[in-house]
Amino acid sequence: MNLLSRIRTLARIRALPERDLPELAETVAIIMDGNGRWARRRGLPPAAGHRAGTRALRRTVEGAIALGIRNVVVYAFSTENWSRPQGEVDALMTLFGETIDRELPDLAEQGVRVRFIGRRDRAPAGLRARMEAMEDRTELNTRLGLWIAFDYGGRAELVEAARRIAESGVDPREIDENVLAANLYAPELPDPDLLIRTSGELRLSNFLLWQLAYAELVFVDRLWPDFDERDLRQALAEYAQRRRRFGGR
Numbered sequence: 001m002n003l004l005s006r007i008r009t010l011a012r013i014r015a016l017p018e019r020d021l022p023e024l025a026e027t028v029a030i031i032m033d034g035n036g037r038w039a040r041r042r043g044l045p046p047a048a049g050h051r052a053g054t055r056a057l058r059r060t061v062e063g064a065i066a067l068g069i070r071n072v073v074v075y076a077f078s079t080e081n082w083s084r085p086q087g088e089v090d091a092l093m094t095l096f097g098e099t100i101d102r103e104l105p106d107l108a109e110q111g112v113r114v115r116f117i118g119r120r121d122r123a124p125a126g127l128r129a130r131m132e133a134m135e136d137r138t139e140l141n142t143r144l145g146l147w148i149a150f151d152y153g154g155r156a157e158l159v160e161a162a163r164r165i166a167e168s169g170v171d172p173r174e175i176d177e178n179v180l181a182a183n184l185y186a187p188e189l190p191d192p193d194l195l196i197r198t199s200g201e202l203r204l205s206n207f208l209l210w211q212l213a214y215a216e217l218v219f220v221d222r223l224w225p226d227f228d229e230r231d232l233r234q235a236l237a238e239y240a241q242r243r244r245r246f247g248g249r
Helices: 003-012 035-041 046-067 079-083 086-103 104-109 125-137 153-166 177-181 227-239
Strands: 027-031 071-078 113-117 144-152 194-197 216-219
Touching: 027 227, 035 046, 035 079, 035 104, 046 071, 046 086, 046 104, 071 086, 071 104, 079 086, 079 144, 079 194, 086 104, 086 125, 104 125, 113 125, 144 153, 144 177, 153 177, 216 227
Parallel strands: 027 071, 027 194, 071 144, 113 144, 194 216
Antiparallel strands: none
16 A cells, blocks of 8 residues: 555545544453463463463453444454464464454354554464454454554664655655654554553553554453453443543533
């Protein structure tokens, strides 16, 4: 997609003014935190916590479908996660492939379109092939968009966007927010209305730094493998009570 096409795409999905925003958060981002702690509390290896986390993802996406949410963006693997012990990283790569094979097909049958954002060049070839095949399979689905941030970092995304703009030769005087946003990994991704982070941690951890500029933040004490539709409903209820001013009054 060239620069002009990216800008036109972005223009079509600009956030609605506050008076037109529904009470329901249409795009929800989730930092799925706590898999390791969940496993340790049960005397289990980290892989067991990550597997339980994939089941929580499926429950949450199905709950989002039932509630009428349009997009769910989840933080699955960060650029910093490569620094974890090699055995855990290898197990995660295997688990990602298993999740694509076992969990995502059922969601696809329910009308979910799956897209991956972030780098792919460092992933195993077999996993990259699975990711591409799932994107192709669900391309025409429209019930809910599931965006999976894999090998993703917010700072790396902004650096890559700056590099693309520089390489495009655009006049520096014409660079504005639309130009930068059009060069992000997924310019068609709407800015999240709501960010949910589980496990009680209170930070963004380099997730969607540009897109979350005006999102409402809800922090949940429950570990991610225990998260379910009730927790999602509670977060949405808290969101609905807030007034989003986008810097105005």
